[in-house]
Amino acid sequence: MFLIYLRRELRRRRRAALLVASGLAVGIALVITVSSVATGMRDAQDEVLKSLYGVGTDLAVKKEGQENDRPEPPAFRFEQKGEGEKTQSKEFVRPTGGLGSMDESAVRTVAGRDGVAAAVGGLDLHVDKLNGKFALDPGEGPSQQGPGGPMIQGRPGSGTSEVEVDGYSLFGVDTSDVTVGPMSSSEITKGKGFTSAQADAKVAVVDSGYARQEKIEVGDTFTISGTKFEVIGIATADTGEAAANVYVPLERAQDLSAVDMKDKVSAVYVKATDADQVDTVKAAIEKELAGTTVTSSSDLADQVSGSLSTVSDLATSIGRWLSVTVLAAAFLVAGLLTSSAVNRRVREFGTLKAIGWRSGRVIRQIAGEAFAHGVLGGLLGIALGIAGALAVTAAAPTLTASMGSNQPAGGGGMLISPPREAASKSVEVALGAPLTATTIALAVALAVAGGLVAGAFGGWRAARLRPADALRRVE
């Protein structure tokens, strides 16, 4: 009888059922969409951090304030080789960010700490390249110097010159562990990656973007400042920008630097044994290695700005607030509608009591109906919420995340993604709203809760009905 009655009620009072259900549906759909977007936001942020930082890295240790002291700008000297036009090329390898390097022993010091799973050194270099086509008058001009960057020594104005200045970033990788450090956010998509046996091998891995631009392929020979390297692999960054254009073993990078970088690293990348250890390890390293700045991924997350962080804030604050409010309102409305439906049906339930139905049976019937409304609302809400999440994913709004632009000069923000030309770096990510099992489970739980709340309201009202209400004049 319970089920027959329930079925009849749901079918014949379809409009009332849909009213309660759709109220709950809106609330639940909102929760699904908002939490999916929040998940998408977290994914996007993770992606950004990954690309800026390296997947396996929890902490990066760098010398304090190093981007302020730049290395001596190189002086290029184009030798005049006889007469006429000559194309010449010069390369100058300098540490990115300045002279502030650390001794390699720092890596071992850090690695020895409790809570550190792995620590590797890395050397961030920049190769300035000058291709010149000169028609020069012989003779020595005074050296022209300006702040920063390669200088051309020659006699300006004494001939036609077509000088092309460019360069690329070079990163010295500790080949013993490539799972930590900036390179970990890239994947080897062609050829091979470094092995620990290649600590001083003349091999290089090239970022796919740079490889495409320069038409470099696996097996090619790539010359850096006169040293020939064999290209063994092409790496593709998971998202956004790669950490460097070209990667070589750390020892090779140290050799290549024009500024003496023997046994020096520009940063130590640390992986903690687990996430809880990060803060402890950070504090310990800062204490032990004076004059260094230790940056963690959460520090970085704080520095992520741009539309990503705006939307992220929106999703977490307003979105959560909105969905909680709407959900609470939906629950309340469902409860009130149920209780008012019971009010309209006092004679019906009074009659059931008058013909000998126990109070519990009447309450169960009403609660069952309300629960069914809740489930119906839940299903509708889940469908609606999934549609919402899919719509967001389909639209895939692009968000930009900028790093460090709001950083005070000399701060730690630049350590992880060494500045190339500009002081900030931005990455674009598409926002998705992935549906997780947790989200769906949450929605189902909410639907059940909504049904229970509505059922409780109705049941509470029904419990106070008397059999004599069967004789009440209503309508």
Place this chain on the structure above:
Amino acid sequence: MYRLSGVVKRYRRGRATIDALAGVDLTIEDGDQLVIKGPTGGGKSTLLQMLGGLDRPTSGTVELDGTDLARLSEAKLTRVRAATVGFVFQNFNLIPTLNAQENVEAALVPLGTRAAERRRRAAEALESVGLAERRAHLPSELSGGQQQRVAIARALVKQPKVLLADEPTGNLDENMRDEIVGLLEKMWREHGLTYVVVTHDTAIARRASRVATIRKGHVKVAEN
């Protein structure tokens, strides 16, 4: 069967109190028919509620076969309503979303009757009120007289000892009235019930062996 003594039912409405029943003494024997009449607001429905265990008196005793309904636990009173008393209402009081058959079956639910048995007995009851063909109809698809027949089938399907009817023809037009009155009297006779009916219908009152008149909560019984 029924023995009522000093039954008072006091309703509170705001600050005012109304004695719907102001000390009623009444005896109804097994198999008797009692017609209750009186002016509106006199307390007829209130008395019927006391007899049917739908409500408890403020004071006094309502004995049914020796047990005082006024002091019975809620569960036991529910049991009395389910098993012993059949109630017919002025407004039919059918469950609007259930069809005729299901409405009748609803009366067997609290007795724990098995589904197949329930179905059979409900069909039988509907047949006895001449509605075998309307089993699958909703109340809204039936005329007033037909709805009241379904209600009578619902009251009798559990084979109660007492049949209580509160103005069963109050919502019906002239020609339907006699039909329903006739049916109720036939059922009373065939099932050997104790039958108490509230009515304004003077024709019914004239035929009945005992007529109780309630005025302002006071009962006067006249034997014909």
